[in-house]
Amino acid sequence: MAEHGTHTHDKHAGHDKHAGHDKHTGHDKHAGHSTAMFRDRFWLSLLLSIPVVLTSDIIMEWFGYTLEFTGIAWVAPILGTVIFVYGGQPFLAGAVAEIRQRQPGMMLLIGMAITVAFVASWTASLDLFDVEVWWELSLLIVIMLLGHWLEMRAIGQAQGALAALAELLPDEAERITETGDVETVRIADLAVGDVVLVRPGARVPADGEIVQGAAELDESMITGESNPVAKEEGDRVVAASVAADGSIRVRVDALGEDTALAGIQRLVAEAQESKSRSQVLADRAAALLFYVAVVAAAITVVVWALLGQSDVAVTQSVTVLIIACPHALGLAIPLVTSISTSKSARNGILVKDRLALERTRNVDAVLFDKTGTLTKGEHAVTGVAAVTGDDDAVLTVAAAVEADSEHPLARAIVAAAREKELNVPSATGFRSMTGRGVEAQVDGAAVAVGGPALLRQLDLAAPDELAGQIDEWQGRGAAVLHVILDGVVAGALALEDQVREESRAAVEELHRLGVKVAMITGDAQQVADAVAADIGIDEVFAEVLPEDKDSAVTDLQKRGYTVAMVGDGVNDAPALARADVGIAIGAGTDVAMESAGIVLASDDPRGVVAVKRLSAASYRKMLQNLWWAAGYNLAAIPLAAGVLSWAGFMLPMAVGAVLMSLSTIVVAANAQLLRRVDLRPEPLTT
Structure with missing residues (x-):
């Protein structure tokens, strides 16, 4: 092997x-x-x-x-x-x-x-x-x-x-047979659907999904990110990444020219020849x-x-x-082209269009898409308030109820409790109330967690002790969930799309370079303004439909700016194409984006700098x-x-x-x- x-x-x-x-x-x-x-x-x-x-x-x-x-x-x-x-x-x-x-x-x-x-x-x-x-x-x-x-x-x-x-890429892989045995085969002999064993310190032979085990994966050769990324069952892994500390089994779903690594090779070759x-x-x-x-x-x-x-x-x-x-x-x-292209590839910057890289030096305005670019695109608990003042108790019972829910907000609450190492009890009688919230029995008490619709259904109102805090959360666009214990509002939770720590550093660096930083989002104005104030954004385009994002690029260009649009490439294609420089971010396993001239394999916005x-x-x-x-x-x-x-x-x-x-x-x-x-x-x- x-x-x-x-x-x-x-x-x-x-x-x-x-x-x-x-x-x-x-x-x-x-x-x-x-x-x-x-x-x-x-x-x-x-x-x-x-x-x-x-x-x-x-x-x-x-x-x-x-x-x-x-x-x-x-x-x-x-x-x-x-x-x-x-x-x-x-x-x-x-x-x-x-x-x-x-x-x-x-x-x-x-x-x-x-x-x-x-x-x-x-x-x-x-x-x-x-x-x-x-x-x-x-x-x-x-x-x-x-x-x-x-x-x-x-x-x-x-x-x-x-x-x-x-x-x-390794030359050989350990394939799991139908009988559960392990056989060593050449990479060329693998087929889509095969399950391979990746031992600690070994490289993943092909793109696929983890079906068993967990490990930290070194993906620096793909994303340029030096820190290992924790992966567990259900997560995708890419060929050539290294399992740092654990053994995993991966079901192969892409081989050869279809892998992320092959896509990067194609981009490097095209850029060097352009x-x-x-x-x-x-x-x-x-x-x-x-x-x-x-x-x-x-x-x-x-x-x-x-x-x-x-x-x-x-x-x-x-x-x-x-x-x-x-x-x-x-x-x-x-020679400069070859060196810059190979160097950028090693740092997770994939240059599809040499002209795009050449134009980037003149960029004086960067327009970031908010969700998934400046933020993680997933909610996190940003505030807890309890009537009694015991915030941990409110978070504990909320996590107990939400433990059986697959809703993204539920996962965020459970993750917050786990991060604080709280002792979360088991809940029984879990029931989901569509559009309103969830309820269950926790240590013999009836607990419900939900938004304003749940309060209206139960004919309840937030107590005065929480009103001021809730108004503040809602003012910045946070989602507010109430925790109701035996028919009484015991506390509330604020959940917001989590801003990447790297975003603040990226904006600060761009400002240092004399670049105007703008943000575009489909979110409500107050949500966008709150994120912009947190990060230091100069201008905000809020409540914008995906198909209208390119109009914001045009607006900046009409004002004389050379604009770089940074987005996740999913619904930002028109804006990426309209911009003087289109930069797709967080595309480590999707390097074939047609709309962007430059692809950042990692989701770190500092890559723009x-x-x-x-x-x-x-x-x-x-x-x-x-x-x-x-x-x-x-x-x-x-x-x-x-x-x-x-x-x-x-x-x-x-x-x-x-x-x-x-x-x-x-x-x-x-x-x-x-x-x-x-x-x-x-x-x-x-």
Whole structure:
């Protein structure tokens, strides 16, 4: 079993679709080229280039040594040809592909440069021309291979999110047979309806429902939430989550492509392949740079030829072609995209639309749906009042009566008593009175719990001791239940939709970022106002029908705001689609929401702050990379052409190759700094 150390991931049906993720899929200039291929060609080309460099006349002259042996003149041509054919093959193949696709770019520039150097060197070796640059050509290809290898490694690390997600699944599962025995099977052999055993410390093999047992589940790989989530019989669990402290049995209801994990993988892949506005700009700039480089190289050849220096014309034109390669420019955006997308996925932020993430940095108004987003969508006891002053006694008898009821308010009362560790007695003769409340016998007394309708039926009124408190509760929209003991009102309970502690922190953080926070709900105005006052909301849209929620978004947009709508995605689809940025929250097991551009796998509203922070950081890195890549070319091309030759400075071809590779490495290293952006929310203060 996987949890016992037998990791045979190649057997897992879900893993093979990720084979080849080191193929540089996000950077199509290298399609089909693996990191290992560039590495192997680099090392062999480096070894072959050593004798080429050592036997070069100019190198021997520089370092004051002499080598003489039979055939020395053919060392550079023969080994240089091998290096050109073997080491230069990826660039030559890429150049041909760009010509066929009529999309000239980086590979065509490199291919042209090494081909010109190769032809010039052979004509010189055959005494047909005076320019021989075998050693420069060899080092040029070696440096280019090194730069591409390092780039591929960086991109491979960034795009490793998909492979990492695939590796989260165990290879085998323990299936319960019809006889109750446990058998070990491959994940691929599981079927919907099977019951699997998940031991402490093991990963859940597929999405399903707990049919026996209870455990705390680590779902951080899905939601980004580091704290384990308590799960019991009847709760859903998702594939790849880890049972931390208990053994559970799960009935499988989703496998393979239908699981939440597979949905996340699809979103990550789509986001990494999608293009943002910055990417389109970079692509256009890279395409334009090809023509700039060709024209600059042609001018270099003509000028130096007219000056009677054909050797300089060849070497410096090749240097122009090499140094102008739009490699850094082409890498500037895709690498940031890959890193930001994989980082966000690891933090429970699933980016469906790159443009949505890019727009989030400009959001200056966030509209939250109330129920299920800012609140938990479930009632909790927020107040207890007793005529005698013994609040615990009122809560105890109310919990005793409600223990047999399945009503959400009843569950909240029982949960409150359990939280206070009250000794709740058993009730007998339970009876539900539809629309009014419930009643039962508790320790020989007749107890009824219900709302105003129950009081009207029994012709009772709340005693003066409770009237003020009840008015206050009702004023803020709380549901009020009365506890009637032997025909007398003994106390009352207030129940309200529970505000998430995280909501206050989210609103506070958004305010700190200068963002207006609004709330929309179908609840009554007083209920909405009470929640807004509690959390610190700036504007409230109350008593809004689900189909009219998008009008609130339009209202904010008309006032000049760039709006992000945050909702649970169930009845908020029109508003999510209408907003400049739609963010679906609490969708850990439903990642296929069509209406939202960004999906938060957890139900923590602080994730909205993380999205804005990631958006700003990603955009900042994109701009830095674009400015560096473009600025480098603007400065380097004239130097490569020899504009400073009058001052005795000529940029050597090999140095040009080094600078081109360094510019790419600078862009890659700068993008890697995005990993340092902390998306984790601050701990809640109590």
